[in-house]
Amino acid sequence: xxxxxxxxxxxxxxxxxxxxxxxxxxxxxxxxxxxxxxxxxxxxxxxxxxxxxxxxxxxxxxxxxxxxxxxxxxxxxxxxxxxxxxxxxxxxxxxxxxxxxxxxxxxxxxxxxxxxxxxxxxxxxxxxxxxxxxxxxxxxxxxxxxxxxxxxxxxxxxxxxxxxxxxxxxxxxxxxxxxxxxxxxxxxxxxxxxxxxxxxxxxxxxxxxxxxxxxxxxxxxxxxxxxxxxxxxxxxxxxxxxxxxxxxxxxxxxxxxxxxxxxx
Amino acid sequence: xxxxxxxxxxxxxxxxxxxxxxxxxxxxxxxxxxxxxxxxxxxxxxxxxxxxxxxxxxxxxxxxxxxxxxxxxxxxxxxxxxxxxxxxxxxxxxxxxxxxxxxxxxxxxxxxxxxxxxxxxxxxxxxxxxxxxxxxxxxxxxxxxxxxxxxxxxxxxxxxxxxxxxxxxxxxxxxxxxxxxxxxxxxxxxxxxxxxxxxxxxxxxxxxxxxxxxxxxxxxxxxxxxxxxxxxxxxxxxxxxxxxxxxxxxxxxxxxxxxxxxxxxxxxxxxxxxxxxxxxxxxxxxxxxxxxxxxxxxxxxxxxxxxxxxxxxxxxxxxxxxxxxxxxxxxxxxxxxxxxxxxxxxxxxxxxxxxxxxxxxxxxxxxxxxxxxxxxxxxxxxxxxxxxxxxxxxxxxxxxxxxxxxxxxxxxxxxxxxxxxxxxxxxxxxxxxxxxxxxxxxxxx
Numbered sequence: 175x176x177x178x179x180x181x182x183x184x185x186x187x188x189x190x191x192x193x194x195x196x197x198x199x200x201x202x203x204x205x206x207x208x209x210x211x212x213x214x215x216x217x218x219x220x221x222x223x224x225x226x227x228x229x230x231x232x233x234x235x236x237x238x239x240x241x242x243x244x245x246x247x248x249x250x251x252x253x254x255x256x257x258x259x260x261x262x263x264x265x266x267x268x269x270x271x272x273x274x275x276x277x278x279x280x281x282x283x284x285x286x287x288x289x290x291x292x293x294x295x296x297x298x299x300x301x302x303x304x305x306x307x308x309x310x311x312x313x314x315x316x317x318x319x320x321x322x323x324x325x326x327x328x329x330x331x332x333x334x335x336x337x338x339x340x341x342x343x344x345x346x347x348x349x350x351x352x353x354x355x356x357x358x359x360x361x362x363x364x365x366x367x368x369x370x371x372x373x374x375x376x377x378x379x380x381x382x383x384x385x386x387x388x389x390x391x392x393x394x395x396x397x398x399x400x401x402x403x404x405x406x407x408x409x410x411x412x413x414x415x416x417x418x419x420x421x422x423x424x425x426x427x428x429x430x431x432x433x434x435x436x437x438x
Numbered sequence: 439x440x441x442x443x444x445x446x447x448x449x450x451x452x453x454x455x456x457x458x459x460x461x462x463x464x465x466x467x468x469x470x471x472x473x474x475x476x477x478x479x480x481x482x483x484x485x486x487x488x489x490x491x492x493x494x495x496x497x498x499x500x501x502x503x504x505x506x507x508x509x510x511x512x513x514x515x516x517x518x519x520x521x522x523x524x525x526x527x528x529x530x531x532x533x534x535x536x537x538x539x540x541x542x543x544x545x546x547x548x549x550x551x552x553x554x555x556x557x558x559x560x561x562x563x564x565x566x567x568x569x570x571x572x573x574x575x576x577x578x579x580x581x582x583x584x585x586x587x588x589x590x591x592x593x594x595x596x597x598x599x600x601x602x603x604x605x606x607x608x609x610x611x612x613x614x615x616x617x618x619x620x621x622x623x624x625x626x627x628x629x630x631x632x633x634x635x636x637x638x639x640x641x642x643x644x645x646x647x648x649x650x651x652x653x654x655x656x657x658x659x660x661x662x663x664x665x666x667x668x669x670x671x672x673x674x675x676x677x678x679x680x681x682x683x684x685x686x687x688x689x690x691x692x693x694x695x696x697x698x699x700x701x702x703x704x705x706x707x708x709x710x711x712x713x714x715x716x717x718x719x720x721x722x723x724x725x726x727x728x729x730x731x732x733x734x735x736x737x738x739x740x741x742x743x744x745x746x747x748x749x750x751x752x753x754x755x756x757x758x759x760x761x762x763x764x765x766x767x768x769x770x771x772x773x774x775x776x777x778x779x780x781x782x783x784x785x786x787x788x789x790x791x792x793x794x795x796x797x798x799x800x801x802x803x804x805x806x807x808x809x810x811x812x813x814x815x816x817x818x819x820x821x822x823x824x825x826x827x828x829x830x831x832x833x834x835x836x837x838x839x840x841x842x843x844x845x846x847x848x849x850x851x852x853x854x855x856x857x858x859x860x861x862x863x864x865x866x867x868x869x870x871x872x873x874x875x876x877x878x879x880x881x882x883x
Binding site: 331333334336337338339340341342343344347351352355356 | 502503504523524525529530531533534535537539540541550551554555598599602
C-alpha cells in the first residue's frame, strides 16, 4: 500500500469528481421540493410519487423491463452456445475469423449497428415494436455474454468433462451436470451485463423502436427536449440505482468465482 | 525369479482382457502410435512407461475411448471397442489432474458414476461408503474438493473411478502431483487396492521407479513404439536395447567388437595384456602388500620410488578384496563372447551373450551396482584399471565415476554399509573395477 500523499489524494478527488459529480447533482436535485431544477428548496420525495402516477413513464418502464429480460435471456443462451463452440469445438475452418467477428459488434459504433438493423427490418418487412428492440438488444448483448463465458471456459479443465463422459454421461448430460454448474457464475454475470446494457441503450433502440414501443431512455430523452423537470431526475436516480446493483452483482459473482480454486 | 505357476502373459491358453491389434493413431501428419500390438491380461498391473510424447497417453486415451484408432482394432474382453464412446465402456479412468467436480462434495463425486448407472438409495449409499472406507476418506465425505489436500484428492479420484467396479482402471500419471514420500506410500496403497479389488490396472507414467514398483509388467515406449514389454526384472536385467537400458536406471555403455568364445578355447584370443585366464589358476600367488603397505607406498614412497608394480603376477589374496565380484578365475565359464573395446585392453568376457553376435559391433551395458571397485587388483574375470574422478554420495549408496585408461567413464555403485569416514577409496585414487562374466548385457542396437 502506498502512503497517503497530498498528490494522491488530490488526483483521486478530481478523478472521481469528474466521474460522479454530475450524478450526485442529479440524485440530490431529485429530492428537491422546488420545481426549478437549479434552486434548492428543501427535501421532498414528491417527484417520486408523481413519477409512479405518470402512466407514460410506467408504460415505457414496463417495455424497457420486458425488452431487457427477454433480450438478456436470449443473448445468454446464444452467447453461451457461441462461446462453447469457439472454445470447445476444436479447430475448424474459419475459427479465428469467427471468434474475431464475435467481438466486432463491441467496437462497432452504435449508430451503425442501429442503422443497419433498421435497414434489415425494413427490408424483411418487420413492423417495428418491442420485438424488434428485443432482437436488436440480443444482437449486442450476445457479444458481451460470449466474451464473459469464453473467458471462463478457456480456463476450464477439459478433463472434467472427460471424467463425466468416463463415468457414464452422454455429452449432453456432461454439459448439464458438470460444465454448466461450473460456468454458471460466468453465465449469470453475462446475463446481468446484457440486461444492464439493454436498460441503458438509447441509440440502437431509437432506430429500431416503433410508435407502440418506447423504452425509458427514449422517453427521458424526448421529455428532456421539452425541458428538464425534477421527475426526470427522480427517474434517472432510480435507473442509476438499478444499473449499479446489476453491475456490482455481476462483478461480485465474477470475483467470488475467480477466488475459488476451480482446478480442484 | 522363481515362478511356480505360469504367469498369464506366458500362458498361451489365457485370453487377454485387452488386445491392441496393429493399432495406428495419427494426429494430422504426426504418428502417435505406429502399428503396435499388445495384450494385457486380467488382474495385471500394467505400466506404460516412456518419456513425454512417446505415445503412452494416447494408448491410454484410446482404451478410455477419448481417441479412436486410425487403423487397427482394440478389443476389451473379446469385443471390438474401437468406436465405442467412453460412456459406453466398462472402463474408468483416473485423471492426472484428478478432475474432481469442484461443485460437488467428495461424497457426490464418488456417487456421480453410480447415479448415472441408475443406482439410488441403499445400494448407492452402501457402495459410496465402501469406497470411502477403501480410500480412508470417510471423515472428509462432506468436504468440497478444494477443502482437502492433494493426497486426499488423489484418493477421492481413485475412489470415484473404482466405484463403478470397472473391468479396467486406467491411471494417468496418478501420483505425479504428490511429493516423493507420499508418492512412495501411495504406490503401495495402489498395489494393495489393486490386489484386493482384483481390477486390472493400466498405469501411465514417466517415472521408471514408479513403474518398476507397482507393475507386474512394464511396456517401455519410444516414439509411438513399444520397445520392450516384460516384467520389471527382465526390463532391468535384460533390456533388449540401449534405449531401454538407458531409460531404466543408470547404466554404463561400452561399445566394442564381439568375438565368439569357442567353448574349448577358454582363454580369450587376446591374452597379451595378462588377462586372468585358465592357465593362471596354476600360477602360485605372489605376495602383495596389504592395504596399509599399499597406502604407505602410494602416499609416501611413490614420489621417490615411482609407481608401485601392480603386475598380474602379483595376484590378490582373496582376503584383501573389497567389494569385488567373486567370479574366480578357477570357475571361468565357457561360451559367450569377448568384447574388444579398446586397443591394448583386455576384452570384456560376457558368457551370457549370444555367440551369434560374433564380428558385430555391440554395446556392453552394465549397471553400476554390478560393478565392484577396489584398490587392489581383484581376482575377477573382468577387471580394469582406472581413476576415480567423481563420487556421488547418496546416503545409502555411493556412485563412483571411474575413468578407464582409454578415457571411458564407468559408474560403480557401492553400498555404504560402513560409515563414510572409513571409506578407503577417494577422489583421484587409482582403482580396479571388476564384474562377473554374466553381470552385463551385450546389446546390438
